[in-house]
Amino acid sequence: MSLAPAKKAFNVAQVRKEFPILWRMVNGHPLIYLDSGASAQKPQSVIDCIARYYREQHANVHRGVHQLSQQATQAYEDAREKIRQFINAAHAHEVLFTKGTTDGINLVAAAFGRKFLGAGDQIIISTMEHHSNIVPWQMICEQTGARLKIIPINKRGELLMDEYESMLNDRTKLIAVVHVSNSLGTINPVTEIIKLAHQRDIPVLLDGAQTVPHMRVDVQALDVDFFAFSGHKLFGPTGVGVLYGKQALLNDMPPYQGGGDMIERVTFEKTTYNTLPYKFEAGTPNIVGGIGLGAAVDFVSQYDEQEVIAHEQDILEYATKKLTDIDGVKIVGTSANKASVISFLLDGTHPFDVGTILDQLGIAVRTGHHCTQPLMDFYGIPGTARASFALYNNRADVDALVAGVQRAASMLL
């Protein structure tokens, strides 16, 4: 392995210059983008990479003898290797390209479920899951007769770990939990979750969609069995993501979808399947997506992780303090261990109205249930307004948000 290159000093003013969309106006105001939890913006390097690919490199991968196809294949597989290094997987073939986190979870639910789940078996998820880590399991439960068990949480938005531990039993076949909650920002104690599950030889899937934009993950150190994330939340293209899976488990699982690329030999009598990772990558993949995601990984990897975390934590603390100072604002999700996501309510208003006023001021937040309806039911609320920060946000963005919420309060109340 080559030595890791020296990290570039993190400077938010410099980082902002890398994101052309942050220069635009919305409704007559400079854009204040606080919706990176839904989808992050793209740096110039990713935009250039995508344009260069289509301008100079495009051909189908894995099947051409010609130069272009070989170059496209090389670029695509280089991206896989970059991602392997990024999450420190043991093998590049444990890095499966998917459409995104949802696709990765569906892959595991279908393929793992078909092989390992039967009537009476249990899958454990938590109260704070995104619908994409609920519905695929409900679907496979319907097909197999397995049942879902739900880890409860407290009002701060933290998993009740004692309850989790007492739920583990001989019928538990898989744990599938969110690493960082998209609605609350809670960073779950995944090391502990995995340790307890592995004591009983139960594999663990982590929904890492909100993890990778904020912190590095070492899948081997975590010893996680499956880790799913999306490219577009990591400053990369939409429509591409990654499912990491341990080699032994992936080899044991049947293919998810059938088609080109995933086969070794096809006859009308019998088809044999390709090896990893191609067994799970039927059809022409999202080539430019994979390559663009590789560029996004390069982008985030150039900064020192601790500097980025310190910056985002500063924004989170500043925003939490300033928002809490506004009369009637209540933060939903108050765990001590949070990523830079703030869900909030303004007493006597609907989040949709707050979001509408903020939009008029050029401030993009997400409002609604954030695809976590059971979690909103737990809090007894229809939804929240959510500001989610990324490495390009600064304190001025927070000041604009706070002024916007004050304006909304004066208009709506």
Next chain:
Amino acid sequence: MALQQMFSINQIQDQIIEEFGIFDQWMEKYEYIIDLAKKMPLIDDQYKHDRYLVPGCQSRVWLHAEMAGDKVSLTADSDAIITKGIIALLIRVLSNQPAAQISQADLYFIDKIGLKEHLSPTRSNGLVNMVAKIKSTADTLKRCH
């Protein structure tokens, strides 16, 4: 209300466009809409029920329609105040009108007063579905009478 029945859907739309002409800032416009919502007559509690819920995504909208003589009478509510204010405008335009005219109405006023984005299918505030439901209900009532 009695006076309003004398105006057609398009006459009322034109009145609203004229009224909104005095606002040159978005804030004034939204404050007026919020004010309309606050003054809107309450929907009868029996209709604030899931059965009358218009399928939307974020803000909930309840709608009740019934025939009053040869006209369709509409009442509605929403848990989001800006949505409710726009509902107040829609009801002013469409309530107490003949079913046949409601189902054919071209609601151009929304665009003219600069609130088009609120009636966009991407907005997920239930208003698009509300208009669709008003029209289909008017269609049904038209056939029944």
